[in-house]
Amino acid sequence: MTARDKIKILYIDDEANNLISFKAAFRFDYNVLVANNTDEALKHLHNNPDICVILSDQKMPDKTGVEFFEEIRPSYPNPVRILLTGYADIESVINAINKGHVFRYIKKPWDEQDIRSAIDEGYKFYITSSMLAIKNEELQKAYNELDKFAYSATHDMRGPILSVLGVIDLAKNSDNIQDIQDMLGMMENAMLKLDNYIQNIHDYYNIRRGEVKITDIHFEDIVKDMQDIYEVTSKLSRTAFTTGTSQPEAFRSDEISLKIILNNLLSNAFKYQQKSKQDKFVDLNIEVAKGIATITVKDNGIGIPESSISHIFNMFYRATNEELGSGFGLYNVKDALGKLGGEIAVESKEGEGTVFRITIPSK
Amino acid sequence: MSSGKLHFIVIDDSKLDCFIAEKIIQNTGRCESVKTFQQATEALAYIKELGAAAAATIVFVDIQMPVMNGFEFVEAFEALPEDHRKAYSMYMLSSSINENDIAKVKGYSSVKQFLNKPLTASAISIVLENY
Missing domain, CATH: 3.40.50.2300 (Response regulator)
Structure with a gap:
């Protein structure tokens, strides 16, 4: 020993x-x-x-x-x-x-033997009671999350449904085709929001309960996937999407968790842009060196107020009024990183943009 | 003074819900003006700016909003001087089925009533019977 x-x-x-x-x-x-x-x-x-x-x-x-x-x-x-x-x-x-x-x-x-047996018995007692304390803490955390979850579910899931019901009620009493067209567009947005929320819940349970499956990661392929996913968003929002990958060595990790992390950070980067700004961009860069992957997601969007930065990884915390936010995304990122043993750092300035820098060790 | 024209303020972080409320209010025939705010902080600034000059106004405020929620808004409103507040009648709206929220609303003297979302023409007409 x-x-x-x-x-x-x-x-x-x-x-x-x-x-x-x-x-x-x-x-x-x-x-x-x-x-x-x-x-x-x-x-x-x-x-x-x-x-x-x-x-x-x-x-x-x-x-x-x-x-x-x-x-x-x-x-x-x-x-x-x-x-x-x-x-x-x-x-x-x-x-x-x-x-x-x-x-x-x-x-x-x-008597030496008495002391020895007292210490060994005491240690057993110590381990049992410490384990109990840890389990209780975990349980308390799970309860708190469940409470928050139930509270938010009524708002975030019922919210869009009630909005759509409200619009339907309005549309029934309107003969103006243009108005009805506008309302359809709004209903579509409300449903997209709900769908986004449900996908986030799915991610949440995947991270929470899902097994970590370690495989060889080819970052070029993952980046290619992300380019495909965000191609349309990038064009529609006139936001340039640039990427860079450098992976001279093998890297092992859980692909699903990595994708959840990238997806959340990228969708935020595209979502929280300054609408009227010229030269909007989102940059994704991944470098692997000495068994560590460093992922950087950078944008020149609205930024995060200084007073909010310490809260952004909390469940259901929302720093802005931007409509499509669920307050779930960055919480999932943090959770997934916890599983991979990674770290995240954020630098942001309101009106100038945000940089998320993630480091993940190879497993 | 029933059937007179009124001013309205709607505070809701959801653009769609602001739109619904605006339309329904306009359809009541009692609407002198309606202003919508997606941020409670902006509505508060507007109310402060009007000061004692404000005419009779009905306010619909959502409970769950980021940055400043409905309760925080009402608390900030209640801290304003009396003559700034007297023109306003406050109604709180929510999609939550949370009893705590509903009970909490009763604790605010400036809030007339708690209403369930979505705001409908019939719910508004009941509210307007009082004015």
């Missing part, structure tokens, strides 16, 4: 000799930190969040072991606490359990 795999434990005792003999006895089996007063112990706890088991002497000059445990419990609730003492009166045992929430109580002078 290397030092990294060993269970990290902290032992506090005011007698230097005890610390030395403790370390000598256990340093091969555990990653042992020692402290001869509680201040030093606090420093260790602060610098080593991965301490699993704390053993403390009860009788120390500045405070008792129980007092120390009681004091650290709010800030460091996870490590398992074991108390060592030579003076075993019933009062201190009761205090240790009720106030210090100790896991084991060991009498001094200690």
Whole structure:
């Protein structure tokens, strides 16, 4: 076992000799930190969040072991606490359990085997309760998302439907063909919006529940796909679409996740353009070097207000009034990147444009 | 003073919903003017600019909008001086079936009523009976 795999434990005792003999006895089996007063112990706890088991002497000059445990419990609730003492009166045992929430109580002078079994049992307890805490956190996150999802679904899915119903009601009472034609166009947009939203939900579940399938990635082919997808959009919106690819080495990743990422960033880049501006462009550049793919999506569109940048990856957050946004796209990008172990950085200036820079390691 | 002409303001981030509301309002025969805003911030600026000079106006505001939502708009409106506010009657609109939203609307003294989307000719005519 290397030092990294060993269970990290902290032992506090005011007698230097005890610390030395403790370390000598256990340093091969555990990653042992020692402290001869509680201040030093606090420093260790602060610098080593991965301490699993704390053993403390009860009788120390500045405070008792129980007092120390009681004091650290709010800030460091996870490590398992074991108390060592030579003076075993019933009062201190009761205090240790009720106030210090100790896991084991060991009498001094200690027996090595007792300590070892107390640490190993304590570690098992630590792992179980930490896992539980992590699972609970995940569960809470899933609940929160579900709540948000239900709330947004009523708005984002019913919204376009209700709009279309409203227009139908109007159109029924109109004999003006031109008006009705205009209304049809609007209904079409509302349906496109709904469709876009549903596709985003599909992406969301693909990323969330889908398996990652690692294959050889040929970025030239992917870029070609993107060119095909955005050819019409580019022409209709008079926005130049330029691309560059450089892939001198093999790259392995999940193609579906990569495509979800590119699709979202590109559709945003085309969507959030300044309508009347000349020389609109979207540029996609992919470079692979030393096992890392760097993807850059650049546009000279409306940009993102500084106050919004930190929120854009949140679910259902929308920074603008642009009609077709669902507040889902960048959330999916971030989620997909999480699966691929990638990172994203954004630079943007209102009225000038936005650059998204993504790095993804080859698997 | 029933059947007099009124001013209208519609605030909705959806262009289509603004259009629907505008048409329906124009069809009521009670419309002196109708202004639509896709951003609540712009509507607020407009109301501030008119100040105490505003004539009787009915406001329809959507709840879920990006940047400034309907609740934020009403809160900002309620912070305006009394003589700037007295001309306006506020109605909140939403496609949400969320009870919290509906309950929240009741907490705003300046909001007359919560209406479901889409705005229809019959819903508007019921509203207009009060004016």
